Amino acid sequence: METRELRYFVAVAEELHFGRAADRLGIAQPPLSRTIAQLEQRLGVALLTRTSRKVSLTEAGAVLLTEGRAILGAVAAAERRTRTVDRPSLVLAAKAGGSSELLAKLLDAYAAEPGAVAVDLLLCEAHARQPLLDGRADVAILHEPYDSTAGLDVEALHTESQFAILSTSHPLAGAAQLRMADVVDLPELARWPEPDGTYLPGPGVEVHNGTQLFQMISLGRAVAVMPEVVRTGLLEGLVAVPVVDAPKVTTVIAWPPHSRSRAVADLVRVAMGFS
Amino acid sequence: METRELRYFVAVAEELHFGRAADRLGIAQPPLSRTIAQLEQRLGVALLTRTSRKVSLTEAGAVLLTEGRAILGAVAAAERRTRTVDRPSLVLAAKAGGSSELLAKLLDAYAAEPGAVAVDLLLCEAHARQPLLDGRADVAILHEPYDSTAGLDVEALHTESQFAILSTSHPLAGAAQLRMADVVDLPELARWPEPDGTYLPGPGVEVHNGTQLFQMISLGRAVAVMPEVVRTGLLEGLVAVPVVDAPKVTTVIAWPPHSRSRAVADLVRVAMGFS
DNA sequence: CGCTATCGATACCGGCCGGGTATCGCTGCC
DNA sequence: GGCAGCGATACCCGGCCGGTATCGATAGCG
Numbered sequence: 360m361e362t363r364e365l366r367y368f369v370a371v372a373e374e375l376h377f378g379r380a381a382d383r384l385g386i387a388q389p390p391l392s393r394t395i396a397q398l399e400q401r402l403g404v405a406l407l408t409r410t411s412r413k414v415s416l417t418e419a420g421a422v423l424l425t426e427g428r429a430i431l432g433a434v435a436a437a438e439r440r441t442r443t444v445d446r447p448s449l450v451l452a453a454k455a456g457g458s459s460e461l462l463a464k465l466l467d468a469y470a471a472e473p474g475a476v477a478v479d480l481l482l483c484e485a486h487a488r489q490p491l492l493d494g495r496a497d498v499a500i501l502h503e504p505y506d507s508t509a510g511l512d513v514e515a516l517h518t519e520s521q522f523a524i525l526s527t528s529h530p531l532a533g534a535a536q537l538r539m540a541d542v543v544d545l546p547e548l549a550r551w552p553e554p555d556g557t558y559l560p561g562p563g564v565e566v567h568n569g570t571q572l573f574q575m576i577s578l579g580r581a582v583a584v585m586p587e588v589v590r591t592g593l594l595e596g597l598v599a600v601p602v603v604d605a606p607k608v609t610t611v612i613a614w615p616p617h618s619r620s621r622a623v624a625d626l627v628r629v630a631m632g633f634s
Numbered sequence: 635m636e637t638r639e640l641r642y643f644v645a646v647a648e649e650l651h652f653g654r655a656a657d658r659l660g661i662a663q664p665p666l667s668r669t670i671a672q673l674e675q676r677l678g679v680a681l682l683t684r685t686s687r688k689v690s691l692t693e694a695g696a697v698l699l700t701e702g703r704a705i706l707g708a709v710a711a712a713e714r715r716t717r718t719v720d721r722p723s724l725v726l727a728a729k730a731g732g733s734s735e736l737l738a739k740l741l742d743a744y745a746a747e748p749g750a751v752a753v754d755l756l757l758c759e760a761h762a763r764q765p766l767l768d769g770r771a772d773v774a775i776l777h778e779p780y781d782s783t784a785g786l787d788v789e790a791l792h793t794e795s796q797f798a799i800l801s802t803s804h805p806l807a808g809a810a811q812l813r814m815a816d817v818v819d820l821p822e823l824a825r826w827p828e829p830d831g832t833y834l835p836g837p838g839v840e841v842h843n844g845t846q847l848f849q850m851i852s853l854g855r856a857v858a859v860m861p862e863v864v865r866t867g868l869l870e871g872l873v874a875v876p877v878v879d880a881p882k883v884t885t886v887i888a889w890p891p892h893s894r895s896r897a898v899a900d901l902v903r904v905a906m907g908f909s
Numbered sequence: 910c911g912c913t914a915t916c917g918a919t920a921c922c923g924g925c926c927g928g929g930t931a932t933c934g935c936t937g938c939c
Numbered sequence: 940g941g942c943a944g945c946g947a948t949a950c951c952c953g954g955c956c957g958g959t960a961t962c963g964a965t966a967g968c969g
Contacts, residue, residue, distance in 0.1 A: 390957050419717075423716040425894060429708065433701070441698040442694070617704055668948090685946090687936055
């Protein structure tokens with residue numbers, strides 16, 4: 360199986376449309392059809408069921424889509440890491456607006472290390488996991504269970520409980536504490552995008568970033584359950600009510616397995632000194 | 635970067651010899667040289683330094699070797715998993731001669747689950763990690779820190795301390811307890827192979843499997859530090875002495891990230907009920 | 910019920926690239 | 940200095956990748 364075949368298959372599996380996938384890949388549709396057919400023949404499994412009106416994934420196709428995305432990410436990461444090995448630098452990915460205090464402490468402490476290299480910050484709008492998987496970052500700050508750490512090496516740094524963030528005028532704003540049951544069915548519960556940028560269908564408000572979220576909450580249009588850190592510097596007009604049975608959020612430092620970088624190892628060691 | 639290029643590069647990087655690598659790949663040497671040169675040019679980095687007498691890895695080459703092996707493993711795994719998705723079965727890898735008691739309990743408990751599928755056992759001579767990485771197995775029982783769990787999802791099942799296994803006639807056999815310092819410098823300390831099947835240079839006896847090891851120990855030719863379980867059913871003529879400061883060994887159940895298999899999830903859930 | 914638009918499959922062709930053989934140039938060794 | 944080993948280079952051939960043109964199936968529509 361060549362990465363070319365995987366790229367083609369992933370494109371078709373994501374678009375579920377040979378024409379659009381071919382466009383996206385910058386090739387014509389016939390060679391794409393042919394390549395997918397060859398791939399299926401060599402694997403001995405149907406990956407897609409096609410009618411002349413609709414394309415859908417088989418079970419085998421769904422498996423290959425997940426695995427294929429991971430492989431293509433790993434290939435991109437390998438290229439980037441190989442290319443940049445002799446210009447030592449460290450890219451740290453973190454969610455924008457996340458725990459900036461921890462981040463500052465970490466960067467300061469690492470900079471004081473002997474042999475520390477320059478650290479570039481990659482602040483992500485959404486999940487900080489993607490740049491780690493495709494090699495744009497060498498190390499990331501993630502938040503379990505929000506971010507999946509599958510396929511990464513991690514060390515836990517810090518665990519905290521969660522709070523419901525509400526407008527002061529919200530009916531639940533006066534409560535001393537809440538339970539998940541009180542909030543999960545609220546129609547104004549904020550919904551974050553999936554890693555691929557799409558939103559799962561269902562009720563709730565689609566939000567793209569923290570600023571927007573807090574505005575929506577202020578306006579009484581949204582409600583969110585978030586880790587404790589956001590309480591510091593909460594906007595006027597918002598309250599944080601503890602949700603006693605919400606899952607704990609663990610801040611972790613994560614890096615790709617097989618990392619050979621001394622800088623990453625140093626940074627992780629420094630970070631672990633905090634916990 | 636195509637997997638063909640990666641296969642070629644990994645072969646050369648492992649052989650450090652274009653001719654032998656070409657043999658291994660079943661192609662002639664010139665196209666191999668050319669492909670590697672193209673790869674280097676596209677990456678913009680030298681991967682190998684060659685004289686007409688000797689080939690060696692650059693730093694970038696070392697990075698690509700590690701990453702490339704992982705990628706090729708992932709590709710093999712993806713192929714196998716895609717191919718076998720409609721014939722539901724579960725392959726569990728474990729080190730032969732390992733904790734067979736735990737294994738038996740696990741298999742029994744899982745078989746009693748509703749919706750349990752047949753479990754095939756893959757007993758490995760060496761590390762049970764490789765078959766997981768290349769897709770021959772769906773789940774594995776590993777032992778940290780002996781087995782690396784980089785790039786895998788794991789759950790810890792059991793932790794135990796380690797014992798020195800000695801012939802009763804060994805000078806240290808009478809000790810009530812030992813420290814690592816007492817054993818690490820023994821010239822007869824057993825050495826296990828690395829994941830690639832080779833042995834690191836150095837003093838000590840090269841052993842291939844448990845049976846051979848215990849024979850060597852009986853004969854007073856070897857000494858080993860091993861987890862507690864091996865004490866049960868120890869051969870006549872051998873003693874186990876606790877090594878108080880040896881690292882604890884943790885038995886874990888491991889599976890590939892992105893596993894979509896319900897059977898794997900069930901098995902892991904059952905296993906976690908034990909700990 | 911037939912016309913049409915859409916979409917994937919098929920047919921066919923040309924150019925590039927991957928693989929082969931022959932040979933060169935360098936280097937360590939007797 | 941001759942020789943053997945090894946990687947690089949030169950050159951050729953065939954297959955595969957990508958292109959255009961077209962077909963066949965199907966859903967929508969009047």
